[in-house]
Amino acid sequence: DAGVTQSPTHLIKTRGQHVTLRCSPISGHKSVSWYQQVLGQGPQFIFQYYEKEERGRGNFPDRFSARQFPNYSSELNVNALLLGDSALYLCASSLASSGGASQIYEQYFGPGTRLTVT
Amino acid sequence: EDQVTQSPEALRLQEGESSSLNCSYTVSGLRGLFWYRQDPGKGPEFLFTLYSAGEEKEKERLKATLTKKESFLHITAPKPEDSATYLCAVPSYNTDKLIFGTGTRLQVFP
Numbered sequence: 221d222a223g224v225t226q227s228p229t230h231l232i233k234t235r236g237q238h239v240t241l242r243c244s245p246i247s248g249h250k251s252v253s254w255y256q257q258v259l260g261q262g263p264q265f266i267f268q269y270y271e272k273e274e275r276g277r278g279n280f281p282d283r284f285s286a287r288q289f290p291n292y293s294s295e296l297n298v299n300a301l302l303l304g305d306s307a308l309y310l311c312a313s314s315l316a317s318s319g320g321a322s323q324i325y326e327q328y329f330g331p332g333t334r335l336t337v338t
Numbered sequence: 339e340d341q342v343t344q345s346p347e348a349l350r351l352q353e354g355e356s357s358s359l360n361c362s363y364t365v366s367g368l369r370g371l372f373w374y375r376q377d378p379g380k381g382p383e384f385l386f387t388l389y390s391a392g393e394e395k396e397k398e399r400l401k402a403t404l405t406k407k408e409s410f411l412h413i414t415a416p417k418p419e420d421s422a423t424y425l426c427a428v429p430s431y432n433t434d435k436l437i438f439g440t441g442t443r444l445q446v447f448p
Contacts, residue, residue, distance in 0.1 A: 224381075226381075251434070253435075253436075261440055262427070262438025262440050263382070263427075263436070265436060265437075268434055268435065275434065278435065308379070312436075314434070318369075318429070318433075318434050320433060322369055324369045324429050326372065326384055327372070327384075327434075327436060329374070329384075331380055332379075334379070
């Protein structure tokens with residue numbers, strides 16, 4: 221079975237430009253989360269989507285936005301790129317969203333998109 | 339505030355030399371703790387979920403344990419292919435947002 225897929229693998233952009241990253245979850249998974257990981261740090265949560273609705277947002281500026289499509293794939297958009305946006309962007313899929321309930325769902329990560337802003 | 343701290347930051351082991359990695363956490367209402375393995379430039383690979391204090395899980399040379407304040411990842415007789423960064427994470431209170439530690443970078447030498 222295919223795991224989480226992300227595209228593109230690598231991307232180089234210039235400050236001020238816009239970027240769109242794409243993610244396809246594991247078949248049957250309906251929730252997608254996005255994380256940013258800078259070198260030497262653990263991943264930082266950006267967004268979670270479940271059934272096309274935003275279920276969580278991390279402490280990132282409004283330049284970051286995302287959406288989820290009817291087939292559960294997702295896009296992460298970043299506007300007005302800054303040098304500090306250079307990072308590995310990770311997509312994780314899970315079966316569903318806990319909605320804060322006691323049950324939690326394991327999150328499986330894709331290979332990531334390496335974004336370099338120059 | 340929810341927080342995860344991992345130690346040591348880096349660990350160098352001789353092949354066959356067993357050791358443990360530590361993950362301490364502060365979170366309201368722990369619902370579970372995850373361990374991941376991450377190779378350079380790759381996405382984290384899921385290893386274990388631990389749900390309650392006293393629980394243990396094993397996979398090959400790895401065993402994860404959980405107490406009320408911390409988790410340990412024990413590596414028995416490691417091999418060079420176990421070299422990677424090991425991350426632990428907990429879901430934030432009332433959400434699916436994962437709070438990660440900064441990881442332990444493990445290097446195993448032949």
